[in-house]
Amino acid sequence: MKFTKMHGLGNDFVVVDGFSEHVKHAERLAVDICDRRTGVGADGLIVILPSDKADFRMHYINSDGSLAEMCGNGIRCLSKYVYEHGHTESTDFMVETPGGLNRQVLAVENGRVVEVSVDMGKPRFLRQEIPMRGENTRVVDEPLEVDGTEYSITALSTGNPHAVIFVKDVDKAPLSELGPKIERHQAFPNRTNVEFVQVIDKDNIRMRIWERGCGETLASGSGSSASAVASIINGFTHRDVTVHVRLGQLRVSWPEDGSIIMSGPATEVFTGEWPA
Numbered sequence: 001m002k003f004t005k006m007h008g009l010g011n012d013f014v015v016v017d018g019f020s021e022h023v024k025h026a027e028r029l030a031v032d033i034c035d036r037r038t039g040v041g042a043d044g045l046i047v048i049l050p051s052d053k054a055d056f057r058m059h060y061i062n063s064d065g066s067l068a069e070m071c072g073n074g075i076r077c078l079s080k081y082v083y084e085h086g087h088t089e090s091t092d093f094m095v096e097t098p099g100g101l102n103r104q105v106l107a108v109e110n111g112r113v114v115e116v117s118v119d120m121g122k123p124r125f126l127r128q129e130i131p132m133r134g135e136n137t138r139v140v141d142e143p144l145e146v147d148g149t150e151y152s153i154t155a156l157s158t159g160n161p162h163a164v165i166f167v168k169d170v171d172k173a174p175l176s177e178l179g180p181k182i183e184r185h186q187a188f189p190n191r192t193n194v195e196f197v198q199v200i201d202k203d204n205i206r207m208r209i210w211e212r213g214c215g216e217t218l219a220s221g222s223g224s225s226a227s228a229v230a231s232i233i234n235g236f237t238h239r240d241v242t243v244h245v246r247l248g249q250l251r252v253s254w255p256e257d258g259s260i261i262m263s264g265p266a267t268e269v270f271t272g273e274w275p276a
Contacts, residue, residue, distance in 0.1 A: 002272070005040060008221060008266050013073075014033050019087065027066075033045060033274060071097075073264070104118055122257075130192075142155075154166075163193070182194045193211050193212045195210075204242045205241060251263045
């Protein structure tokens with residue numbers, strides 16, 4: 001089976017072209033191929049498939065074999081792949097995910113995709129939409145008890161669930177300790193992604209993420225979008241935010257009552273073959 005290794009600011013994926021490859025037992029394959037010691041190594045597996053609702057369909061599986069509704073960095077990699085590998089000549093198309101339909105707008109220079117802007121859809125704030133247990137209200141700067149300590153979280157969905165915690169210094173945030181506990185907290189029936197966010201100023205934030213099903217990753221498109229929206233609704237930033245992650249930055253814009261637009265790069269690293 002042929003595959004392509006790609007990443008979005010260090011959030012890395014094994015991409016399989018489902019138009020030419022038949023993938024059996026994708027969840028089991030994700031665990032094997034994403035293993036960083038005995039496999040290719042990646043945060044997740046992306047299988048590109050045809051769609052009867054959009055131009056393409058993204059089937060995304062985390063490295064632990066669990067399915068994800070949406071992956072912002074992954075969908076940018078998919079968009080770069082389908083354009084540069086000849087599946088489309090359009091720079092404006094739709095991709096189907098379990099979290100909904102997402103419009104992709106590509107910036108192309110000399111035949112190469114240098115940036116992808118993704119319509120992430122409107123953020124969802126009610127508990128039933130995230131999902132999160134409790135009365136069907138918004139969760140903004142609300143206490144969540146973990147091992148006897150309360151942490152203030154802002155929760156929302158950007159196609160998948162997120163719990164955002166604001167801190168003074170993301171480098172000192174207890175990500176590896178607190179991340180897995182909140183990910184699997186009983187308040188979140190489908191588990192959740194966990195972001196630690198440091199506000200730099202009205203236009204810039206720093207973010208680290210504990211990603212559901214993966215652990216800490218170097219970046220996240222949906223997590224960056226959720227972090228930016230959480231910063232906006234808490235009054236910390238303007239509606240156009242630059243999200244700084246370890247290997248670069250993403251731009252997130254959220255017009256009032258509109259869809260989130262997330263823009264950033266995608267990189268193809270190498271191609272290879274996986275034994276059938």
